[in-house]
Amino acid sequence: MKILVPQEVILDGVQSLIDDGAEIVRCKNEEASLIAAISDCDAVLARTEIYSRKVLESAKKLKIIARYGVGTEKIDLEAANDLGIWVSNTPLALTNAVAEHVLLLILSTAKNMRYCDKNLREGDFTCRSTLGMELLGKTIGVVGFGHIGRSVAQKCKDGLHMKVVAYDPYLKPGTDAEGNTIVSDLKDLLAQSDVVTVHLPLMPSTKGLVNKDFFKSMKDGAIFINAARGGVVEEPDLIEALKDGKLFGAGLDCFSSEPLPLDNPIYQLDNVVMTPHNASATIDSFLRCSSDMGQCVMDVLVDGKKPRYAVNKPLTPRIG
Numbered sequence: 001m002k003i004l005v006p007q008e009v010i011l012d013g014v015q016s017l018i019d020d021g022a023e024i025v026r027c028k029n030e031e032a033s034l035i036a037a038i039s040d041c042d043a044v045l046a047r048t049e050i051y052s053r054k055v056l057e058s059a060k061k062l063k064i065i066a067r068y069g070v071g072t073e074k075i076d077l078e079a080a081n082d083l084g085i086w087v088s089n090t091p092l093a094l095t096n097a098v099a100e101h102v103l104l105l106i107l108s109t110a111k112n113m114r115y116c117d118k119n120l121r122e123g124d125f126t127c128r129s130t131l132g133m134e135l136l137g138k139t140i141g142v143v144g145f146g147h148i149g150r151s152v153a154q155k156c157k158d159g160l161h162m163k164v165v166a167y168d169p170y171l172k173p174g175t176d177a178e179g180n181t182i183v184s185d186l187k188d189l190l191a192q193s194d195v196v197t198v199h200l201p202l203m204p205s206t207k208g209l210v211n212k213d214f215f216k217s218m219k220d221g222a223i224f225i226n227a228a229r230g231g232v233v234e235e236p237d238l239i240e241a242l243k244d245g246k247l248f249g250a251g252l253d254c255f256s257s258e259p260l261p262l263d264n265p266i267y268q269l270d271n272v273v274m275t276p277h278n279a280s281a282t283i284d285s286f287l288r289c290s291s292d293m294g295q296c297v298m299d300v301l302v303d304g305k306k307p308r309y310a311v312n313k314p315l316t317p318r319i320g
Contacts, residue, residue, distance in 0.1 A: 001017065001021070001022040001023070001042050001043075001301065002022070002023045002024075002025050002040060002041040002042055002043075002061075003017065003022055003023070003024055003025065003041065003042065003043045003044070003045060003297070004025045004026075004027065004037055004038055004041040004043070004044045004045070005024055005025065005026055005044075005045045006026070006027050006028070006029050006033075006034065006037070006044075006046070006047070006049050007029055007047040007048065007049065009045050009047065009068050009286075009289075009290065009293075010286050010287060010289070010290040011024070011045075011290065012287065012290045012291065012294070013289075013290035013291045013292070013293050013294020013295065013297070014043075014045070014290075014293075014294045014297055014298075015294075016298075017294075017297070017298070017301070017302075025037055025041055029048070029049050031050070031052070031054070031055060034049060034051070034055050035054070035055055035058045038055060038058060038059040038062060039058050039059060039060060039061075040060070040061055041059065041061065041062055042061055042062065042063055042064075042301055043062070043063060043064045043065075043066060043297045043300070043301060044059075044062065044064070044065045044066065045066055045068060045293060045297075046065050046066065046067045046068060046075070047067075047068045047069065048074065049074065050074045051065060051074065051075040051076060051080075052076055052079070053076045053078075053079035056076060056079045056080060056083055056085060057079070057083065059083075059085070061318075062083075062085050062318070063084075063085065063086060063300050063301060063317075063318040063319060064085065064086040064087070064088065064296065064297055064300040064301070064307060065080065065085060065086070065087045065088070066088050066089075066293040066294075066296045066297050066307070067087065067088060067089040067090070067293070067311075068090065068289050068290075068293055069089060069090060069094060069280065069289065070089050070090065070091055070094060070201075071089075071201060071202065071229065072087060072089055072311050073201070073202045073203070073229075075087055077311070077312045080312055080314065081312055081313060081314050081315055082315060083314070083318075084314045084315065084316045084317050084318040085314060085318060086296075086300055086306070086307050086310055086312065086314060086317060086318075086319075087310070087311050087312045088293070088296035088307040088308070088309045088310050088311060089309055089311055090288070090289045090292040090293055090309060091147060091309055092147060092288070092292065093285055093288035093289040093291075093292050094148075094280040094285050094288075094289065095147045095148050095151050096151060096284075096285070097279065097280045097281070097282045097284065097285035098148050098151075098227055098279045098280050099148055099151035099152045099155055100155070101227055101253065101275070101278075101279035101280075102148075102152045102197055102225055102227050102251075102279070103152070103155055103156070103159070103160075104251075104275075105225050105227065105251025105252070105253065105273055105275070106135070106140075106156070106195055106197070106223065106225055106251060107135075108251060108273040109223050109225070109248070109249040109250060109251040109271070109272075109273050110132055110133040110134075110135055110195075110223060110248075110249075111132040111133075112127075112130045112131075112132050112249070112271070113273060114270060114271075114272065114273045114274075115127060115130060115270040115271065116128070116130060118270070133194075133221075133223070133248060135156075135160045135161075135162055135194075135195070136160065136161050136162075137161065137162070137163070138162050138163070138194035138195065139162065139163040139164075139165055139192055139193050139194050139195070140152075140153070140156045140162045140163070140164055140165070140193060140194070140195045140196075140197065141165045141166070141167070141189040141190065141192070141193030141195065141196045141197070142164065142165070142166040142167070142197055142199065143166075143167050143168075143186065143189065143196065143197070143198045143199065143200060144167075144168055144198060144199035144200040144201075144228070145166040145167070145168040145171060145180075145182070145199070146168075146199060148199045149166065149168070149197075149199040150178075152197055152199070153166065153178070153180055154178065156195075157178075157179075157180075162195075163181075164179075164180040164181065165180070165181045165182075165183060165188075165189050165192060165193060166180055166181065166182050166183070166189070167182070167183050167184075167185075167186045167188075167189045168182070186214075186217075187217045190214065190217040190218045190219075191217060191218075191219065192219070193218070193219065193222060194219060194222055194223065195222065195223045195224075195225065196218060196222060196223070196224050196225065197224075197225040197226075197227070198210060198224075198225065198226050198227075198228050198232055198233075199227070199228050200228050200229070200232050201228070201229065202228075202229035202231045202232060206229075206231075206232050207231050207232065208231070208232070208233075208234050209232055210224075210226070210232055210233040210234065210237075210238070211233075211234040211237045212234070212237040212240070212241075214237075215237060215238065215240075215241040215246055215247065216246075218241075218246070218247070220245075220246060221245075221247070221248045222247060222248060223247065223248050223249055223250065223251070224238065224241075224247055224249075224250045224251075225250065225251045225252075226250070226251075226252050226253065226254060227251075227252075227253040227254065227279045228254065229254055230254040230255040230256045230257070230258065230277075231256060233256065235255070235256045235264075235266070238250065238266075239265055239266055239269070242266075242269050242271055242272060243269070247271070248271065249271035249272060249273070250271070250272050250273070251272075251273045251274075252266075252272060252273070252274050252275070253274075253275045253276075253277055253278070253279045254277045255277070258277055259276075260274075260276075292308070292309060295307075295308055296308055296309055296310075300319055304319045305319065
């Protein structure tokens with residue numbers, strides 16, 4: 001048995017397979033290397049590599065791609081279905097790490113941490129006069145109310161005593177069991193939220209959803225947070241909203257192009273807090289990822305069944 005690991009991951013979840021003789025195969029994160037390495041592998045522990053139809057068609061023995069994380073936009077799911085390859089992810093492992101990071105971005109933006117830290121390091125103590133925003137009693141609007149969105153809502157409500165309004169096209173409007181208000185109109189959420197945080201997958205229906213009209217519908221002086229996918233946001237429209245004072249500030253963990261080019265004008269904005277798409281990167285979350293990913297591999301290769309966290313439906317699954 002061979003397991004392809006193109007990028008570094010914690011292998012605890014498949015340690016029992018390694019102990020039984022499974023071989024770990026390494027390769028570079030580029031198409032030619034993937035095609036050569038994947039040809040006789042049974043499983044892949046995937047991170048940010050691109051699995052095109054061309055790559056998958058070269059994987060004659062491949063039975064499962066176990067994604068280390070949530071997003072699967074870099075995997076051709078249609079090709080995987082056609083070829084009988086299972087694709088799984090780890091939808092619960094990263095929830096708390098990302099939700100905590102969103103709180104970091106909210107608080108850092110609200111308290112002008114980037115501006116104050118930068119100026120203080122340059123010897124300008126007068127930055128202490130810059131006024132921040134208190135969050136007590138404010139409304140947070142959560143766009144996309146899955147596991148992460150709900151965790152953010154709970155932390156903001158219980159820890160910061162904020163009001164929660166959520167929008168998710170798959171949910172009925174009203175008040176849910178936790179007392180959160182679910183609205184059917186995204187513009188309704190934007191109009192009443194002091195902080196808006198986006199938790200959407202990148203897909204055709206969400207690409208560029210956060211655009212000029214989106215920001216125009218937000219309250220003046222609100223905060224925008226994105227720890228989901230950069231492609232959901234039209235970046236030039238965000239920059240304009242930050243420059244003209246429509247927004248108080250933004251906290252960003254993902255961008256339209258990664259790594260973020262050094263000539264991107266967003267670097268020059270003092271009301272933006274940025275992190276390098278590492279909201280989920282904690283020791284704890286990576287260990288959970290490894291465990292959940294390993295379980296999916298074991299489900300397919302050892303137990304001959306559907307992986308626990310399958311994200312696709314192969315026409316004729318390759319199992320065992």
